[in-house]
Amino acid sequence: MERLSYSLKCVVILDLIKRLRDNGSWCGETHVQKAMFIAQDLANANFGYKYIMYKHGPYSFDLTNELAGMRAAKIIDFEFRRAEYGPSIFMTAFGDRIYSLHEEEIQRFKKINGFVADWLSASDVKHLERLATAYFITSKNPRMPVLERAKKINLLKPHVDIISAEEAVRTVDQKKEEAKRQLTIAA
Amino acid sequence: MMKHSHEFRDPIHTFISMRTDERNIVDSRPFQRLRHIHQLAMTYLVYPGATHKRFEHSLGVMHLASRIFDVVTAANNIIDESVRRIFPDDDTKRYWKSVLRAAALCHDLGHLPFSHVGEKNLLPDGFDHEKLTKDIIYSPEMEDIWKAMKPPLQSDDIIKLAVGPEKAEPLELDSWESILAEIIVGDAFGADRMDYLLRDSFHAGVEYGKFDHNRLIETLRILPSAHVGSDEPALGLESGGLESSEGLMVARHFMYQQVYFHHIRRIYDIHLKDFLQSWLPEKKFPIRVERHLKITDAEVLAAIRKSYASPKGSNYLLAKRLECREHFRRFYSALPGDKQGGKLRPGEVIAKAAEQKFGSDAIRYDRVPPKISAPNFPVRRYDGKIESSLKLSLILEKLPVVEIETVYCDKAIFDDAEKWRDENAAKLLSLQ
Incomplete structure (x- = not known):
């Protein structure tokens, strides 16, 4: 599994933020968390972000701290775009400079980030947490039947009903197949 | 009763x-x-x-x-x-x-x-x-x-x-x-x-x-x-x-x-770690429960005292740093502007160069990675609506993240290290 330097990890995150926003995503922390979870899995690279089942599905404390560090370094910042929601994340001018310095070195991840952003950008948090939780459960139990995985989601996240959970599991199965075809051909 | x-x-x-x-x-x-x-x-x-x-x-x-x-x-x-x-x-x-x-x-x-x-x-x-x-x-x-x-x-x-x-x-x-x-x-x-x-x-x-x-x-x-x-x-x-x-x-x-x-406080952590690494059998703490329960600060403090009482022993100098307050001195602390040259961990850059100049025994590098400063949690407003804590509180939203990078040197080379820092830091961090 490939290990990435700190600068390159930052640039991969910046690329993901840029693509999510370009696709019209709200791009709050939940969006970045879930998108990075799937991107890290598809890239089979060691970003060093350990994911566990927690807030709204798979969640990485390491990534939360990484984003805090990037904000402290003024690479990213928060903005409030709508009255009812928490902050959106955007790339600052300094972040743009760091991105330009290393953009060439992350070609491999751009394709994956593009795939993830195309898939998730239109999702609101409710949809996102169902998909990401289904992805997490599926990665841990790849041979488990759809309904069993849906029940597992409902057990861990009782606010997600079994019908929505089933739908999310089927979407994940389909998208994983799609990723296999598109990203393998690209590699 | x-x-x-x-x-x-x-x-x-x-x-x-x-x-x-x-x-x-x-x-x-x-x-x-x-x-x-x-x-x-x-x-x-x-x-x-x-x-x-x-x-x-x-x-x-x-x-x-x-x-x-x-x-x-x-x-x-x-x-x-x-x-x-x-x-x-x-x-x-x-x-x-x-x-x-x-x-x-x-x-x-x-x-x-x-x-x-x-x-x-x-x-x-x-x-x-x-x-x-x-x-x-x-x-x-x-x-x-x-x-x-x-x-x-x-x-x-x-x-x-x-x-x-x-x-x-x-x-x-x-x-x-x-x-x-x-x-x-x-x-x-x-x-x-x-x-x-x-x-x-x-x-x-x-x-x-x-x-x-x-x-x-x-x-x-x-x-x-x-x-x-x-x-x-x-x-x-x-x-x-x-x-x-x-x-x-x-x-x-x-x-x-x-x-x-x-x-x-942080350099004493590093000196204590140096001592423990040298003193502990196999350089590691025991992980079996029974052995873990037998070792506390009391045993470590006794070992430091004992090592300090034996000037010919291999741990004498390490114990002396702790016993006699002979800690290393801070000669570089990263400031927010130090990242402007694109080096995102400036302390690491300075520490590596200082080790080449003065030798690794005389230099210690400490980094506290950033931690989230203020979490985003739900707050129920007076009218029953739920909003983000970061939206309702300017203080939480603006609270700075603490991230620390410090480079220390042996007291004996402190003046030389400061002079070297003044001459080289900006160049090393691509700030010139």
């Missing part, structure tokens, strides 16, 4: 009460060992009063966690249907309160001598104090205590709440368990954090760690995460408690700057 309830006097919470079956936890060997583990390692070399131990902190965490549980599960504080759905029946609720109190007592059982000092380098890969905590909770001695409690407790449940979702793997927490874990170890309102800020501040003799914890506890609620567009219940608060939560976050920020990450 036998007493069924017991009280401890405490300088922070006045009285801490517990049942007899809970006192069996306190009387166990793993818990009594905490009487010999300093809460703040060698901080007492900088703040002489900071000699308190993990023992009283663990009692305090149980006390606060219990109070928080009572507030957030009170029937009149559960307004939202999505929250009511995850609530267990009354018997199950009583069981979980008992688990919560036991977990709060046990959350620090796995700490090594001098708390966090050796955790990264002096344990085998994959081990940390939470893993040791889990092993102790599963140990036959503690399992006997869990079985004898009324009602009996499951060790898996205690572990989930004591170490939290990040460290409980392979155990997975559902929404209810995640909220209970957050009551103990949560970033925003965890009883662990509340107690250590108040207690450390009291013992260190600084005012920075104080905040209105009574008000904060009374306004905590379990709320839907509508602030991020989800229905998932999470720990949040009534808007009347926002100022007290700001107080907690500001207290944490100042305690980081003034106490926990004080540069001399």
Whole structure:
């Protein structure tokens, strides 16, 4: 599994933020968390972000701290775009400079980030947490039947009903197949 | 007549009460060992009063966690249907309160001598104090205590709440368990954090760690995460408690700057780690429960004294640094502007170059990675609407992240190191 330097990890995150926003995503922390979870899995690279089942599905404390560090370094910042929601994340001018310095070195991840952003950008948090939780459960139990995985989601996240959970599991199965075809051909 | 309830006097919470079956936890060997583990390692070399131990902190965490549980599960504080759905029946609720109190007592059982000092380098890969905590909770001695409690407790449940979702793997927490874990170890309102800020501040003799914890506890609620567009219940608060939560976050920020990450305190951690690495057999702490229970700060302090009394011994110089305050001196501290040249870890760049110039024995590098400054949690406004804490509070939104990079050198080369820094730092960091 490939290990990435700190600068390159930052640039991969910046690329993901840029693509999510370009696709019209709200791009709050939940969006970045879930998108990075799937991107890290598809890239089979060691970003060093350990994911566990927690807030709204798979969640990485390491990534939360990484984003805090990037904000402290003024690479990213928060903005409030709508009255009812928490902050959106955007790339600052300094972040743009760091991105330009290393953009060439992350070609491999751009394709994956593009795939993830195309898939998730239109999702609101409710949809996102169902998909990401289904992805997490599926990665841990790849041979488990759809309904069993849906029940597992409902057990861990009782606010997600079994019908929505089933739908999310089927979407994940389909998208994983799609990723296999598109990203393998690209590699 | 036998007493069924017991009280401890405490300088922070006045009285801490517990049942007899809970006192069996306190009387166990793993818990009594905490009487010999300093809460703040060698901080007492900088703040002489900071000699308190993990023992009283663990009692305090149980006390606060219990109070928080009572507030957030009170029937009149559960307004939202999505929250009511995850609530267990009354018997199950009583069981979980008992688990919560036991977990709060046990959350620090796995700490090594001098708390966090050796955790990264002096344990085998994959081990940390939470893993040791889990092993102790599963140990036959503690399992006997869990079985004898009324009602009996499951060790898996205690572990989930004591170490939290990040460290409980392979155990997975559902929404209810995640909220209970957050009551103990949560970033925003965890009883662990509340107690250590108040207690450390009291013992260190600084005012920075104080905040209105009574008000904060009374306004905590379990709320839907509508602030991020989800229905998932999470720990949040009534808007009347926002100022007290700001107080907690500001207290944490100042305690980081003034106490926990004080540069001399941090270099003593490094010197102590150097000593332990040389003194410990196989350069690592033992990981088996029985051996772990036998080693405390007392054994390490005795070893330092003994090594200092033997000038020909291999650990003499390392012990002398600790015994005679011969710590290394800070000659570089990263400032926010130092990253402008594109070097995102400037301290690392300076430390590597300084090691080449002066030799690695004379240089020490310390980095405190950034931690989230203010978590985003749900707040119920006066009109019933739920909003993001970061949206409602400018203080929380603007609270700076603490990130520290420091480079130290041996006192003997301090003047040369400063001169070298002045001549080379800007160039090394691509700032010219």
